[in-house]
Amino acid sequence: MGVRKIDLTLCTGCGICIDECPMDVFRMDDEKNKAFIKYLRDCQSCFICERECPEDAIYCLPTFERRIPDPW
Amino acid sequence: MAEEVIRGIDVLVIGGGLAGTLAAIKAREAGARQVVQVDKAYAGRSGCSACAAGVISSFLPEEDDREQMFTDMVVRAHHLCDQERLQDHFDDFPARLKEMEDFGVGFERLPDGKLQRHPGRGTGKFVMFHGGLQMMGAMRKAALGAGVKIVDKTMVTGLLTRDGAVSGAVGFHIPSGEFRVFGAKAVVVAAGRCWNKGRNPGNRSATGDGLALAYQVGAVLEGLDQARWNNMAARYDIGPGMNMYVGSGGFFVNSKGERFMERYHPELKDRAPLNILTPSFAMEARRGNAPIFLDLTHLEPETVLRFKRVIPMPMMMFERVGVVAGDRFTRKVEWEPAAIQCDGGLKVNRRYESTVPGLFACGDAIPPGSGEGQRALPGAMTSGGRAGRFAAEYVRECGEPELEREQIQVLREETFAPLNRNDGIEPDQVLLSLQEAISPYDVLILRREERMERALRTVEEIWRDQAPLLCAYDPHYLRMAHEARYMTLVGMLQLRSALFRKESRENLREDYPLIDNESWLKWVTVRREGDGVKVGAEMLPVERYPVKPKPDKTLHPLWQRVEGMGIVKIEQGEVRWA
Structure with a gap:
């Protein structure tokens, strides 16, 4: 599943995950001032968001978001 | 805009x-x-x-x-x-x-x-x-x-x-x-x-x-x-670290539980360089011995703890799926060429x-x-x-x-063109078509002209028929659309270049198993010529280099090795699978 969830009770809307995500997965809900997952399918399970979140609000699992053909 | x-x-x-x-x-x-x-x-x-x-x-x-x-x-x-x-x-x-x-x-x-x-x-x-x-x-x-x-x-x-x-x-x-x-x-x-x-x-x-x-x-x-292919966990989305794993005593086994790398590279075994390791995987697959697993379950706790310092991200990911618990690896991990x-x-x-x-x-x-x-x-x-x-x-x-x-202005129009195609093709569709054409191990890992030609025809079709129809719903998808276009173009140039080199060297060809220092101490070059692709070759200036190759033709050492193992025969200048 890659990035599974953002705990909205912990998210402070700092925007670090949005800035640093290499795959452009997150966007900001300006009204609520919380980040949300917008493009889950492009998540590459790099865990950068989870590592960089200062509030420990993000949880990831290293499973594939899209089918990648096997070489054999 | x-x-x-x-x-x-x-x-x-x-x-x-x-x-x-x-x-x-x-x-x-x-x-x-x-x-x-x-x-x-x-x-x-x-x-x-x-x-x-x-x-x-x-x-x-x-x-x-x-x-x-x-x-x-x-x-x-x-x-x-x-x-x-x-x-x-x-x-x-x-x-x-x-x-x-x-x-x-x-x-x-x-x-x-x-x-x-x-x-x-x-x-x-x-x-x-x-x-x-x-x-x-x-x-x-x-x-x-x-x-x-x-x-x-x-x-x-x-x-x-x-x-x-x-x-x-x-x-x-x-x-x-x-x-x-x-x-x-x-x-x-x-x-x-x-x-x-x-x-x-x-x-x-x-x-x-x-x-x-x-x-x-x-x-x-x-x-x-x-x-050169790196290898990764096949069923978990977990990143690099293999140098650490094999450098610390990790080893590969095939579906029969055999430590096959001992045979493919007796000196370095599982630490063989990638240009030996990945083709060895492919040969095991060719022999029906896939899947391949990386075994780290025997590693000592201090080694696992060092991994946690030096490769913290993959270790955190392995922990998340239970492959690592505390200071131990709990099970073998299926391993495949990354892409x-x-x-x-x-x-x-x-x-x-x-x-x-x-x-x-x-x-x-x-x-x-x-x-x-x-x-x-x-x-x-x-x-x-x-x-x-x-x-x-x-x-x-x-x-x-x-x-x-x-x-x-021309580039601006090209940049935003996918945004204007509401009924176009999704970037993911193009990506999957491309991956299916070039990912099989017998296209670019173990190479033969017919198979690469077939893959090239498919990639050329994707470039001609699908890439111009790529669509994007918003600027995020616009990035994905351009990425799909870039990968298709590079894939096409890669196959054209690979077909041009008629020898084995960094990569193995079944139809040209020799390392040919007489004719192929060359770079394959590719450039755009109008709308066409111009492929050529340029000699390496080996006369200027301190380490000189022998000007001879020799069977690629890995082909030599597997011929000795009885996996292949070399007949009429080509590799035949036993």
């Missing part, structure tokens, strides 16, 4: 990995006033560097025999290697390593203060750092400290030229969809690796952008026939300047031709440093480039 024009740039660096960051820093140090580093995501986080495992193949002059290491690298590359650039690499490596530590990159040191060495794949010796994230965080800070202007979230979609020389680039800002024009005296391409979004977190943003951009403006690309990756790049001279004046390249955007020492992180360090410095020297003689409105 709005438009922002940034003029007055001396050196524009495309790419936010280690090579690009060092190029930007070194360009500033060499006197370039305005240095802009542009990245489609976030410099210091996108590309391969931030997800790198914590090892760098290293040369430490006080500990290592330079001449021996140099020769090993050339021989391991089967002489397909620019030995002059490799000498420069050895000259520069120790200084770059020291600078990185000064910038705040954390390295593992022993109590006596020496850098801790670690074996990895091949005969190289590694130094260990605290993961790509820590490294690139420090490097981004260093770039900002050096006065580099970083432009994030901006995807470059075209290079500008004026009178045959590069004059800047255009692209779009992903959050806003705004069109951006960069007027620059020199451009450094540091976004070259193409991993085709395979198994390898951190590399799914490496989509061959720099190669495609350079090709479009007529730059000669070189070595696209060369491919089809392309090792070629822009043909550059010793100053890292391409065949297009003002266009420089470094890191994985140059060919593998500088030997193993110049691939990946070590290569990024030394080639990045030099490319930045030489680009800064180049711009001293340049006036402010004029920008041609008409050229910009």
Whole structure:
């Protein structure tokens, strides 16, 4: 599943995950001032968001978001 | 869409990995006033560097025999290697390593203060750092400290030229969809690796952008026939670390539980270099012995705890799925080639300047031709440093480039075209078609003309029929659409180049099993000619090189090995499977 969830009770809307995500997965809900997952399918399970979140609000699992053909 | 024009740039660096960051820093140090580093995501986080495992193949002059290491690298590359650039690499490596530590990159040191060495794949010796994230965080800070202007979230979609020389680039800002024009005296391409979004977190943003951009403006690309596959966990989305695993006693077993690498490379076994390891996997698959597993369950707790320091990200991921519990690996992990990756790049001279004046390249955007020492992180360090410095020297003689409105307008239309196709093809569809065509192990790992021809026809169809119909719902999908286009183009050029080389060398051909030093001490080159592709070959200047190949033809050592194992026979100059 890659990035599974953002705990909205912990998210402070700092925007670090949005800035640093290499795959452009997150966007900001300006009204609520919380980040949300917008493009889950492009998540590459790099865990950068989870590592960089200062509030420990993000949880990831290293499973594939899209089918990648096997070489054999 | 709005438009922002940034003029007055001396050196524009495309790419936010280690090579690009060092190029930007070194360009500033060499006197370039305005240095802009542009990245489609976030410099210091996108590309391969931030997800790198914590090892760098290293040369430490006080500990290592330079001449021996140099020769090993050339021989391991089967002489397909620019030995002059490799000498420069050895000259520069120790200084770059020291600078990185000064910038705040954390390295593992022993109590006596020496850098801790670690074996990895091949005969190289590694130094260990605290993961790509820590490294690139420090490097981004260093770039900002050096006065580099970083432009994030901006995807470059075209290079500008004026009178045959590069004059800047255009692209779009992903959050806003705004069109951006960069007027620059020199451009450094540091976004070259193409991993085709395979198994390898951190590399799914490496989509061959720099190669495609350079090709479009007529730059000669070189070595696209060369491919070296990393291997990754097959069923978990977990990134690099194999050097640490096999260097610490990890080993591979096939579906029968056999430690097969002992037979394919009796000396190094599971630590065999990638150009032996991955074809050995493929041969096991060919024999019906897939899947392959990596076994780390026997490792001692202190080894596992060291992994947690040096490759923290993959270890955290393994813990999340229960493969690691505390200080132990709990089970074997299925392992596969990561994806089809392309090792070629822009043909550059010793100053890292391409065949297009003002266009420089470094890191994985140059060919593998500088030997193993110049691939990946070590290569990024030394080639990045030099490319930045030489680009800064180049711009001293340049006036402010004029920008041609008409050229910009054409590129602008091409950039946004997918946004206007509501009924077009999704980028994912193109990606999957491409992966299905080139991923099977018997296309580019174990090569034969008919199979590569078939794959090429499919990729050409994707390029002709699907790529022009790519659609994007918003600027995020616009990035994905351009990435799909770049990967398709690079895949096509890769197959054309691979078909051209009629021998085995870095890669194995069943129909040409010999390493042919009489005819093929050559680079395969590819460039755009009108709307067509021009493939050719250029001799390596081996007469100038210190390590000379024997001018003979010999059966590739891996074919020789597996012939001895009875897996294949060589009949009428071709490999037949037993």
